[in-house]
Amino acid sequence: MNYWLMKSEPDDLSIADLAAAPGKAFEWTGVRNYQARNYMRDGMQVGDLALFWHSSCPEPGVVGVVRIVAPAHPDSTQFEPDSPYYDPKSSLESPRWLGVDVAYERTLPLMSPATLRAIPGLEAMQVLKRGNRLSITPVSPAEWALIVGERG
Template structure:
């Protein structure tokens, strides 16, 4: 099973929201590289770090598990949705989503701390210019971030 990091803005959707909903679709991904990872690589059972971005305390805040693999993001067909894509059709959808289930909160592991940790130096998240909303996490990076929480 693979490991992933999914970024979200907590004002829009937070780890607390996921905990309350228990299971949620991960919609609104509008980057082709991230979409391709969701479509081709993310599988049921994969673990996901939930990462809060664009907020006061940026960093890893929790863990979820993928419970449903890629399927068309229905928001792309809704003209009222901010995720609407007029070029997408039900016969040829451009965008997909996966479903994730809440597992647990973690003590915040800030981006600043991750950037300072040499064991994470090759992680795409800490490299300059990487703005993907979904990215793979190696087993070693996963273990290091868990250790940084002080909970395991």
């Protein structure tokens, strides 16, 4: 099993949205960075777990856990002209952008970046590195254990 961190703006998709629909698969859309796309395409597998991070909000940080429930597939929003994620260079025959489907696992108490930085062992965590802007990053098993702990 692999572990990940996935950022979402709560106005687009929040942990509360997922918690309100347990068992429902949500398409993870809008990733427009090649490295993050490649993580979904080449690394994520059904059954992997991800830390759910609220970003671009007054209180950013880890707020929950989701499970990957469908492998990488073309992101539907790249084909929708009315979508902010529309990409006119992408086609059904040759999609540029991918998404995965996630489902709610659990809500966690907010762990802000400052809280995470204060935990010994998380110094190298990618999301905490200066200048990191990726919306999807790998999380090591040791980092996962420090954040999720006994909660699984």
